[in-house]
Amino acid sequence: MTRITVAKGDGIGPEIMDATLAILKAAGAEIEIDEIEVGEKVYLAGNTSGIAKESWDVIRKNKVFLKAPITTPQGGGYKSLNVTTRKFLGLYSNVRPCMSLHPFVSTKHPVMDVVIVRENEEDLYAGIEHQQTDEVIQCLKLISRPGCEKIVRYAFEYAKQYGRKKVTCFTKDNIMKQTDGLFHQVFDEIAVEYPEIENEHWIIDIGAAKLADTPEAFDVIVMPNLYGDVLSDIAAQIAGSVGLAGSANIGETCAMFEAIHGSAPRRAGQNMANPSGLLQGAIMMLNHIGQTAVAEKVQNAWLKTIESGIHTYDIYKEGVSTQKVGTKEFAEAVISHLGQVPTQLKPVQYAKGKALQLPKYQRKAPAAKTLEGVDLFVHWSGTDANALAAKVKKLDGNGVALSMITNRGIKVWPDGFEETFCTDHWRCRFKPTAGSTITKSHIVKLLESSEALEIDVVKTENLYAFNGKSAYSLGQGQ
Numbered sequence: 001m002t003r004i005t006v007a008k009g010d011g012i013g014p015e016i017m018d019a020t021l022a023i024l025k026a027a028g029a030e031i032e033i034d035e036i037e038v039g040e041k042v043y044l045a046g047n048t049s050g051i052a053k054e055s056w057d058v059i060r061k062n063k064v065f066l067k068a069p070i071t072t073p074q075g076g077g078y079k080s081l082n083v084t085t086r087k088f089l090g091l092y093s094n095v096r097p098c099m100s101l102h103p104f105v106s107t108k109h110p111v112m113d114v115v116i117v118r119e120n121e122e123d124l125y126a127g128i129e130h131q132q133t134d135e136v137i138q139c140l141k142l143i144s145r146p147g148c149e150k151i152v153r154y155a156f157e158y159a160k161q162y163g164r165k166k167v168t169c170f171t172k173d174n175i176m177k178q179t180d181g182l183f184h185q186v187f188d189e190i191a192v193e194y195p196e197i198e199n200e201h202w203i204i205d206i207g208a209a210k211l212a213d214t215p216e217a218f219d220v221i222v223m224p225n226l227y228g229d230v231l232s233d234i235a236a237q238i239a240g241s242v243g244l245a246g247s248a249n250i251g252e253t254c255a256m257f258e259a260i261h262g263s264a265p266r267r268a269g270q271n272m273a274n275p276s277g278l279l280q281g282a283i284m285m286l287n288h289i290g291q292t293a294v295a296e297k298v299q300n301a302w303l304k305t306i307e308s309g310i311h312t313y314d315i316y317k318e319g320v321s322t323q324k325v326g327t328k329e330f331a332e333a334v335i336s337h338l339g340q341v342p343t344q345l346k347p348v349q350y351a352k353g354k355a356l357q358l359p360k361y362q363r364k365a366p367a368a369k370t371l372e373g374v375d376l377f378v379h380w381s382g383t384d385a386n387a388l389a390a391k392v393k394k395l396d397g398n399g400v401a402l403s404m405i406t407n408r409g410i411k412v413w414p415d416g417f418e419e420t421f422c423t424d425h426w427r428c429r430f431k432p433t434a435g436s437t438i439t440k441s442h443i444v445k446l447l448e449s450s451e452a453l454e455i456d457v458v459k460t461e462n463l464y465a466f467n468g469k470s471a472y473s474l475g476q477g478q
């Protein structure tokens with residue numbers, strides 16, 4: 001018996017949760033339920049995160065959370081419960097299977113069966129943003145080795161567990177050589193440990209185009225947070241399954257399962273909504289807790305129901321569907337098909353009785369880190385880079401000197417182009433002169449002198465080498 005936390009949510013949430021739980025119970029799922037309240041009522045009671053403190057205790061105790069969609073009230077100040085839950089519980093992996101159900105659900109891609117594995121905690125979604133000058137705002141893109149290793153390993157273990165043949169990695173490492181470069185490098189390192197699974201890397205732009213055009217070329221795809229956010233919606237949409245897809249958010253200790261759609265308030269209380277998305281989330285949950293035989297039974301009964309043309313209004317189609325049913329009746333139809341397997345759609349077979357287990361992340365030994373220079377970011381409203389260089393060069397001395405100025409990453413000094421458009425945000429790079437080294441005290445000195453010379457330094461970035469390898473980008477054109 002596994003104790004799980006359930007939240008029935010808002011709008012159509014309670015109906016689709018009741019339908020889902022009825023199916024799980026009839027299939028013999030060994031679960032006990034603690035119910036908590038999240039969403040609209042909690043928000044409106046003055047809790048800006050949509051969840052009460054005591055509910056966190058229940059979620060953390062049970063570690064497995066099945067959540068129906070919630071309504072985020074209109075107006076500012078309400079924090080997304082999903083984002084909060086993912087971040088607090090360290091749910092680093094978002095898994096979204098996108099499968100077409102041709103010819104029973106309309107899709108342009110009849111043979112699509114893709115699983116998007118999206119990193120869920122870092123990348124630009126760390127939410128660290130600063131305005132630094134009149135014209136320029138920065139958002140920090142943070143990619144960590146533990147973050148990459150955990151998500152990439154999850155993708156390969158998922159492929160192994162579900163008998164998938166290939167894992168593809170999408171990044172933009174031709175441009176972001178350090179951050180996306182690390183993701184790609186970790187992918188290559190870990191892929192070697194899974195010789196039985198094919199692996200490949202695509203640059204995200206052409207990869208995304210290929211996914212939209214020929215999704216049958218892909219199996220499991222792993223990617224950083226932002227790309228995964230965009231592509232998981234595209235993949236669900238082109239599979240024709242936005243209303244039918246579930247998703248899992250997996251962490252080292254806790255996990256949350258849900259439908260990908262929202263609370264559809266206009267459909268609430270009418271016994272109309274399709275419970276399939278939440279049911280798909282629940283099936284992922286059963287697999288997660290090792291009740292794989294029940295998961296398999298439910299999934300095959302669901303496929304059989306879809307295949308027999310018993311459809312809720314959202315997928316009902318004259319000529320394809322045989323019966324238009326409500327939420328409850330759909331659940332009853334799935335229950336009546338328990339024990340059967342589909343004949344036209346492909347039946348599923350899950351690894352018996354074994355939950356996916358991941359090793360804990362092992363921290364690597366620290367590398368030898370040496371300071372090689374410093375970038376001073378300067379707010380300056382002029383346009384002539386040579387004039388700025390003349391001003392900033394006054395900071396030279398003590399064995400460090402200005403070596404380059406860039407504007408939005410493009411080298412503008414020395415030897416810049418007049419045609420390059422410049423903003424008021426300049427990166428001035430200081431490196432040791434021949435035979436010298438740089439220390440943190442040099443940086444303190446540079447800042448002190450900047451103040452004296454009225455150079456407006458808005459931030460500094462230290463330039464490091466790790467194990468002798470310089471680990472910062474050069475200027476474009478350098």
Ligand code: NAD
Nearest residue numbers: 069070071072243260261262263264265267273274275314
């Ligand atoms: P939505 O997904 O609720 O609805 C979009 C459309 O799909 C509507 O026409 C709706 O009727 C239909 N639909 C959705 N689920 C359906 C189902 N199971 N069966 C039949 N039809 C279904 O998106 P929205 O209208 O943009 O958002 C409504 C509310 O849901 C908002 O408050 C939003 O913040 C919230 N939301 C919550 C979650 C979540 O809790 N995970 C996710 C997305 C949106």
